[in-house]
Amino acid sequence: MTYTCFNVETKDGIAHIRMIRPERANSMIPEFWDELPQIVNQLSEGGDARAIVLSAEGRHFCSGMDLSVFAGNNDVAVQDNTKHISRQRASFRTPALQLQRTFSCLEESRLPVLSAIQGACIGGGIDMVSATDLRYATKDAFFSIHEINIGMTADVGTLQRMPKLVPEGVVRELAYTGRNMSASEAKERGFVNEIYEDQDAMDDAVLEIAKEIASKSPMAIWGTKQTLNYGRDHSVADSLEYIATWNAAMFDPDDMAEAFMAQTENRDAEFPDHRPTRKGI
Numbered sequence: 650m651t652y653t654c655f656n657v658e659t660k661d662g663i664a665h666i667r668m669i670r671p672e673r674a675n676s677m678i679p680e681f682w683d684e685l686p687q688i689v690n691q692l693s694e695g696g697d698a699r700a701i702v703l704s705a706e707g708r709h710f711c712s713g714m715d716l717s718v719f720a721g722n723n724d725v726a727v728q729d730n731t732k733h734i735s736r737q738r739a740s741f742r743t744p745a746l747q748l749q750r751t752f753s754c755l756e757e758s759r760l761p762v763l764s765a766i767q768g769a770c771i772g773g774g775i776d777m778v779s780a781t782d783l784r785y786a787t788k789d790a791f792f793s794i795h796e797i798n799i800g801m802t803a804d805v806g807t808l809q810r811m812p813k814l815v816p817e818g819v820v821r822e823l824a825y826t827g828r829n830m831s832a833s834e835a836k837e838r839g840f841v842n843e844i845y846e847d848q849d850a851m852d853d854a855v856l857e858i859a860k861e862i863a864s865k866s867p868m869a870i871w872g873t874k875q876t877l878n879y880g881r882d883h884s885v886a887d888s889l890e891y892i893a894t895w896n897a898a899m900f901d902p903d904d905m906a907e908a909f910m911a912q913t914e915n916r917d918a919e920f921p922d923h924r925p926t927r928k929g930i
Contacts, residue, residue, distance in 0.1 A: 652669075652680075652684045652688070653670075653678070653680040653681075653684065654668060654669065654670055654675075654677075654678065654680055654681045654684050654685075655667060655668060655669060655684055655685070655688060656669050657688055657692075659692070659697050659698050661860065661863065662697070662698060662699040662700065662860075662863035662922070663698065663699070663700050663701075663702060663856065663859045663860060663863055664692045664697075664698035664700070664701045664702070664760070665701075665702045665704065665856070666685075666688060666689075666701060666702065666703050666704070667704050667705060667706055668703075668704070668705040668706065668710075668711065669706050670706075670707075671705070671706045671707020671708065671709075672707070673712070673715065674707065674708070674709040674711070674712035674768075674769060675705045675706070675707065675709065675710065675711045675712065676711070676712045676713065676714070676715035676716075677711070677713060677714050677715055677718070677773050678715040678717055678718070679715075679717065679718055681715075681751075682747070682748055682751045685751050685752075685754070686750065686751050686754040689701065689754045689755060689758055689762075690754055690758075692758070692760060693754075693757075693758035693759050693760055693926075694925060694926040694928075695923075695925050696922045696923045696924055696925045697922065698760055699760060699862065699863035699867050699870070699922070699923070700760055700761050700762075700763065700859040700862045700863045700870075701758065701760050701761070701762045701763070701859075702762075702763050702764075702765060702855055702856060702859050703755075703762055703763065703764045703765070703777075703778075703781060704764070704765040704852060704855070705765075705766075705767070707768075708767070708768045709767070709768035709769040709770075710765075710766040710767050710768055710769060710770045710774055710790065711769070711770055711771065711773065711774030711777065712769055712771050712772075712774070713771040713772025713773040713774050713795055714772055714773045745804055745805075748804075748805050749804075749805050749806060751805075752776055752777050752779075752780040752805060752806050753780065753806070755777070755780040755781050756780045756781075756782075756878055759867075759871040759874070759875075759923065760870075760871075761782040761783065761859075761862055761870060761874055762780075762781040762782050762783075763781065763782065763783045763784075763785065763855050763858060763859055763862075764777075764778040764781040764783070764784050764785070765785050765786075765848075765851050765852055765855045766778060766784060766785065766786045766787070766790045766841070767786070767787040767789065767790055767847075767848045767851065768787070768789060768790060768791075769790075769791060769793075770786075770790060770791070770792045770793075771792070771793045771795045772793070772794070772795040772796055772803070773805060774792075775792055775793070775794060775803075775807045775811070776803065776805040776806040776807045777806075779806055779807055779810040779811050779814065780806055780810060782874065783842055783858070784835075784840060784841045784842060785841060785842055785843050785844075785845065785851055785854065785855050785858075786832040786835060786836070786841045786843075786844055786845070786851070787832065787844070787845050787846070787847055787848055787850075787851050788832055788833070788844050788845070788846060788847075789832065790831075790832040790835070790841075790844075791829040791830060791831050791832065792823075792829065792830045792835055792840070793823075793827060793828065793829050793830070794807055794808075794820075794823045794824045794827060795827055796827075797824060797825065797826070797827040798827040803824065807820075807824075808820070808824060811823075811840075813881050814839060814840055815838040815839055815840050816838065819838055832844050864917060864918070865918075865920070866901065866904040866907075866908065866918075866920045867920060867921075867922060867923050868899055868901050868904060868920075868923075869901075869904060871899075871923075872892075872895055872896070872899055872900075875895065876888065876891065876892045876895060879891050904920055907919065907920060
């Protein structure tokens with residue numbers, strides 16, 4: 650399938666999603682918000698992929714929301730009509746929730762999502778990568794919660810997810826000032842896992858990490874992601890209860906037996922792929 654904003658390739662259990670609008674610094678046009686959840690949900694519900702790599706073509710990873718989203722005939726655009734203002738505000742809220750779900754699909758996917766970031770990662774770009782499992786960057790990458798610089802409050806996930814990844818005081822400073830955070834600072838703060846010299850080196854390294862993840866039991870990886878996400882938002886006691894229930898239902902003794910046998914025989918373990926999810930009854 651052909652997309653306006655993305656190219657998708659799946660090989661050896663790794664789905665590589667590339668943003669393909671480098672001439673506009675991969676800004677998020679209206680099509681972006683429909684295409685990304687469609688792609689991610691299809692990959693998550695299918696049985697071919699075990700990990701997702703999210704990257705971008707060009708000098709910059711993502712310059713955030715495209716100005717076209719704020720103009721023209723859509724519910725996010727500024728309207729001149731001041732009558733029935735409550736209905737106008739309600740028509741803004743629903744699209745905002747839809748935009749939020751575009752990135753929530755990344756953390757809700759049963760597949761780990763690794764983002765590879767070069768150059769600018771601004772505004773909606775941070776909303777997006779904050780919802781991924783792992784973040785990697787080139788040494789020239791920088792991050793900016795840019796919404797404050799255009800007179801608005803970030804509302805698509807950064808202010809909710811980023812404080813779970815770096816100290817809250819740092820997030821507040823970035824959100825209040827709109828300043829750039831360099832790749833080195835992002836690594837120091839724990840926002841990115843590793844920094845690379847250039848985009849080629851980063852892409853190679855991230856794909857290798859994705860390959861290692863894809864070699865593990867898909868069910869064990871899914872359970873680990875679910876448990877980490879649940880634990881982030883709940884108490885330790887609730888999270889322990891959750892993992893006990895998860896393993897009671899999802900633990901696969903055949904996968905464990907294969908892992909032990911592969912170690913004994915000094916070979917790579919071979920695990921079945923995810924079964925595609927069923928839709929409907």
